[in-house]
Amino acid sequence: MTFSHKPDDDPQTSPSEPVIITRSGHPISRKNIDPNAVKILYRLKNSGFTAYLAGGAVRDMLLGDTPADFDIVTNATPRQVKRLFRNSRIIGRRFRLVHIFFHDRLHTTPQIFEIATFRRPFTLEQDDAESIKEQPELANNLFGTPQEDASRRDFTINALFYNIADFSVIDHVNGLSDLDNQIIRIIGDPDVRFAEDPVRILRALEFACRLNFSIEDETIRGCQAQAHALSEVPASRLREELKGLYSKKTTAALLEMGNHYQINQYWLPEEIAANCAEAIPVIKQIEDFFPTADNSKELEKMLVAALIMPGIFKKFPLSDNVRLNLVQEFVEESLKPVNQRFNLPRFQRHAIKDIYSLLYRLGRGDKRVKKLVSRDHFFAALFFYTTINNQTAEKPDHFSFWQRQSESLNRNSRAKGLDYSRLFAGN
Numbered sequence: 001m002t003f004s005h006k007p008d009d010d011p012q013t014s015p016s017e018p019v020i021i022t023r024s025g026h027p028i029s030r031k032n033i034d035p036n037a038v039k040i041l042y043r044l045k046n047s048g049f050t051a052y053l054a055g056g057a058v059r060d061m062l063l064g065d066t067p068a069d070f071d072i073v074t075n076a077t078p079r080q081v082k083r084l085f086r087n088s089r090i091i092g093r094r095f096r097l098v099h100i101f102f103h104d105r106l107h108t109t110p111q112i113f114e115i116a117t118f119r120r121p122f123t124l125e126q127d128d129a130e131s132i133k134e135q136p137e138l139a140n141n142l143f144g145t146p147q148e149d150a151s152r153r154d155f156t157i158n159a160l161f162y163n164i165a166d167f168s169v170i171d172h173v174n175g176l177s178d179l180d181n182q183i184i185r186i187i188g189d190p191d192v193r194f195a196e197d198p199v200r201i202l203r204a205l206e207f208a209c210r211l212n213f214s215i216e217d218e219t220i221r222g223c224q225a226q227a228h229a230l231s232e233v234p235a236s237r238l239r240e241e242l243k244g245l246y247s248k249k250t251t252a253a254l255l256e257m258g259n260h261y262q263i264n265q266y267w268l269p270e271e272i273a274a275n276c277a278e279a280i281p282v283i284k285q286i287e288d289f290f291p292t293a294d295n296s297k298e299l300e301k302m303l304v305a306a307l308i309m310p311g312i313f314k315k316f317p318l319s320d321n322v323r324l325n326l327v328q329e330f331v332e333e334s335l336k337p338v339n340q341r342f343n344l345p346r347f348q349r350h351a352i353k354d355i356y357s358l359l360y361r362l363g364r365g366d367k368r369v370k371k372l373v374s375r376d377h378f379f380a381a382l383f384f385y386t387t388i389n390n391q392t393a394e395k396p397d398h399f400s401f402w403q404r405q406s407e408s409l410n411r412n413s414r415a416k417g418l419d420y421s422r423l424f425a426g427n
């Protein structure tokens, strides 16, 4: 389907004139929008405000995919939104947003929608939390027009609006034609936008991998030119962005692309970036094997364990009869730079150490089934053990021992829902 209805003889549509696609020209139907999001949009509209769906939801629905969440933008201020919805809360210190909560019997945790007021592209001056504290009126200067709101977003395909008033799609940034042509393009000057927020560099690669789009030339040039700034991104922000990645199974692809464009050395610890090509096949296996829904904690520990694996195997080959405390110490050592970069929670670091200690037990032929299988991270360890051995024709004797055990492991395991037999499928 072609969404780009811009007249061919007018390639320079004025920036204040958005391209508008009416309902008959695009596939977004209210049926595909979460009913609670529709309710919010209508309540805003019926109270006289502009209300749009924005961001990933519009992009995904235009592509025929199911959106992960439905972000809403409006010209109502956070206070006005708060007044309209009893079940809401204003959040954020600098730029204030409203969260609207929906509780239902099906879900234990409430469903949350984020409602933002149209905002201007930020400048460093306006972004200064301290000066806002001193002059609260500055905060209002962050609000802007729909067009400004579109232009402060990252990529053209992420800046489309769906207008509940007439069901049209509004495009201020030529995002529809990029969506048609499967292109990731940063909005505005690439160097400025990537320097302003280097996380956008990872997001460019991420969306290219996830959607199988190509990155426009100037955009990727900007990514490479500004990649050095990734090393300054705070750990918490980096981890937050990566957590979104895990559940979408695009970590291996992102690492591959980051290697290709020589960007990994700026956001990964040096040793990990250097060995990353060896870790990628294992990460691919993880992504193929593990179910994704709500599983990002499980995936995170596996992915980090895989990232440090090449370095660990170089130091201690798996088949060697090494002392486990030496392995544990080395794992801890290898996790230090990872932790500095991503602020891994302590329980994840413990989990990864346990995985390695179990993996080396398996490697040296420990066959105490009951003892091993009762350990929390045994499934993960056996996963790595089979993955590594599947890469070689010569399998150790104890490999077939564990294969024979897999049925009974399913019965005895504490890790419910994980199928040990699948680990040996194809052997």
Ligand code: ATP
Pocket (backbone or CB within 6 Å): 054, 055, 056, 057, 068, 069, 071, 152, 153, 154, 155, 158, 159, 197, 199, 200, 244
């Ligand atoms: P996903 O399906 O992963 O949620 P998304 O596009 O909705 O994709 P979010 O991280 O949920 O991504 O962000 C919502 C929207 O906010 C984006 O579509 C984009 O318009 C804007 N956005 C997010 N991060 C940035 C950023 N770093 N710089 C500029 N705009 C951003």
Ligand code: MG
Pocket (backbone or CB within 6 Å): 055, 056, 057, 068, 069, 071
């Ligand atoms: Mg989103």
